[in-house]
Amino acid sequence: EVQLVESGGDLVKPGGSLRLSCAASGFTFSNAWMNWVRHTPDKGLEWVARIKREADGGTTEYAEPVKGRLIISRDDSKNTVYLQMNSLKSEDTGVYYCTTAGGTYHYWGQGTLVTVSS
Amino acid sequence: DIVMTQTPLSSPVTLGQPASISCRSSQSLVHSDGNTYLSWLQQRPGQPPRPLIYKISNRFSGVPDRFSGSGTGTDFTLKISRVEAEDVGVYYCMQATQFPWTFGQGTKVEIK
Numbered sequence: 001e002v003q004l005v006e007s008g009g010d011l012v013k014p015g016g017s018l019r020l021s022c023a024a025s026g027f028t029f030s031n032a033w034m035n036w037v038r039h040t041p042d043k044g045l046e047w048v049a050r051i052k053r054e055a056d057g058g059t060t061e062y063a064e065p066v067k068g069r070l071i072i073s074r075d076d077s078k079n080t081v082y083l084q085m086n087s088l089k090s091e092d093t094g095v096y097y098c099t100t101a102g103g104t105y106h107y108w109g110q111g112t113l114v115t116v117s118s
Numbered sequence: 119d120i121v122m123t124q125t126p127l128s129s130p131v132t133l134g135q136p137a138s139i140s141c142r143s144s145q146s147l148v149h150s151d152g153n154t155y156l157s158w159l160q161q162r163p164g165q166p167p168r169p170l171i172y173k174i175s176n177r178f179s180g181v182p183d184r185f186s187g188s189g190t191g192t193d194f195t196l197k198i199s200r201v202e203a204e205d206v207g208v209y210y211c212m213q214a215t216q217f218p219w220t221f222g223q224g225t226k227v228e229i230k
Contacts, residue, residue: 045221
């Protein structure tokens with residue numbers, strides 16, 4: 001059974017930092033391109049970041065609103081993808097999901113809540 | 119980025135009656151490989167998104183056949199043939215033809 005389990009969400013003050021983790025199981029993680037998607041009150045579902053598999057260079061891409069502040073990374077030895085969140089803003093508040101998709105599959109985790117508020 | 123626009127944003131439906139949601143993209147979703155990467159997701163209250171349909175009209179494993187997708191190019195439709203109580207939630211269209219993935223605003227399906 002495929003599982004994606006996010007953790008690390010918390011209440012943090014504006015300007016603060018947080019690191020989210022997503023532990024994967026039930027599929028070959030090292031072959032997967034992994035994404036973070038968030039659900040915010042203002043924008044609904046919004047793609048945030050992607051990291052390709054190492055065989056494809058491990059390249060990372062980011063949505064414009066988070067460029068320079070969020071960093072996606074992966075550890076294939078731990079089947080885990082991370083999202084380092086720096087210089088957090090109130091508009092980053094939302095539920096963060098890790099997700100991966102292929103031809104006939106699309107897996108989502110349960111999500112982890114990030115609240116940015118003073 | 120491709121903009122996805124859904125209508126209606128709210129759809130009150132009587133149990134057992136059909137429901138239909140439209141999704142329009144700001145540009146064609148036909149990929150250079152010939153496929154159209156348009157999906158539909160369901161999000162029940164307090165749950166993560168659940169993928170229902172991929173490539174316009176293909177149901178993911180375990181999705182009831184009362185859900186169907188259709189469309190071409192820039193105009194797509196999700197239909198629920200007979201709405202059941204468990205279908206209450208928000209439905210999103212999503213495109214993966216052009217990077218980055220983009221989503222519609224969501225359509226709330228509720229029981230009258």
